[in-house]
Amino acid sequence: MASAKQQENMLLTEHFTWPPISLIDDIINATNEVLYRCTDSFETGLLSADPALLGFADRYAAESRVSEKDEDGNDSFPEARLEIEEGVLKLETLMENAVDKNFDRFEIWTLRNVLCLPRGEEELGRWVRLGHYENLQTPPKDSKLTPESVHTLRREFIETQKLNAALVAEKKRNDAIIANLRAWLQPNPTTKLEPRNSTSPAKPSNNGTDASAPFAFLTHTPAAQSLGIQPLPQTSSTTAAPDSRTPLTTHTTFTTSQLPYLRQLLASLQPYLATTALPTSTASTTSAGEMTRERKVYVESQSKRILERRGVDTKDGVEGVWDGRRVGAEEVRGLEGLVQSMSRGRDKAEDAGAGAEQGEAMDTS
Secondary structure: OOOHHHHHHHHHHHHHOOOHHHHHHHHHHHHHHHHHHHHHHHHHHHHHOOOOOOOHHHHHHHOOOOOEEOOOOOEEOOHHHHHHHHHHHHHHHHHHHHHHHHHHHHHHHHHHHOOOOOOOOOOHHHHOOOHHHOOOOOOOOOOOOOHHHHHHHHHHHHHHHHHHHHHHHHHHHHHHHHHHHHHHHOOOOOOOEOOOOOOOOOOEOOOOOOOOOOOOHHHHOHHHHHOOOOOOOOOOOOOOOOOOOOHHHHHHHHHHHOHHHHHHHHHHHHHHHOOOOOOOOHHHHHHHHHHHHHHHHHHHHHHHHHHHHOOOOOOOOOOOEEOOEEOOHHHHHHHHHHHHHHHHHHHHHHHHHHHHHHHHHHHHO
8 A cells, every 4th residue: 555655746746747756857957957058158168268368377487387389389288178177077066066965955845845735634645636536426336347347448448539530530531522522513703604515614704714613514504503403502611511402412312212213124124135136227237347357357466476476477478388388479379370270261161061061952952
């Protein structure tokens, strides 16, 4: 169990929100800092002064010593700097001892007479109630709280605080996004938007451009107002009443509510799509021919790439391979001419045979 002095210190620390001894330490530290600045300034002033004015010239004369000369011909006293540093160090030590002695007395007197509870009453700290303890309900003695349950509650409280901070940050981000979206829909009051046609976006009627609200034509043009869409109210705050409804919100809600009926209608029409022929048009025929041509070009390009990987030269075209070597264009054209000649001869022979058969038939008749 804590002693009466420890209870008093804990009570004062909780009341001041800082330990009483920390105030005394801060005062002593500030005094020492001023002391060190004073000794540094004092040493700097002595080192910058002429040693002869500090009595070193008289000391040399009394001791019958001759001072040295520097490069400029002035008297030089090498031991002057060392003696100044030693003297300043002794002065600093003397002042530190004086500060420690006097401020120790100050610390004892303050803790006994100022930063303390009134004397003469035993264990007064046990009966003092601070302001933040008012209306605090203490748990009954038969409480089922255990150290484990208290630790669990503390962890839940910490996690709740983290969740609250995350939700507050998310709310701020959402408010910023909503403010930006509203700015896109709310043009400058001094800017008048022209009606938007199908080929050009809405433009201000004046020479300036309202680039801060690129989607203002959705709610602020006569065409939008003819559809029943009213412009958003010009409010400075980004938050609106929870139950406030705008025409755009109403239209969106109605459209969303009709989606289940549209899905049901589409499901009822799917069985008829398999038995119903779709009408053909010239556009569809042209599209099919274009797809066929693109497919042919793709097949030829892929075939050419495969032949190039296998070492076949495709610079003059790809007409085929004969006996492991590439057949040139001239050879292919010669073979085509030979085949055509043979085809013409076969056609002539067939024509001659047909004529003979026809003559025999005429004679028989």
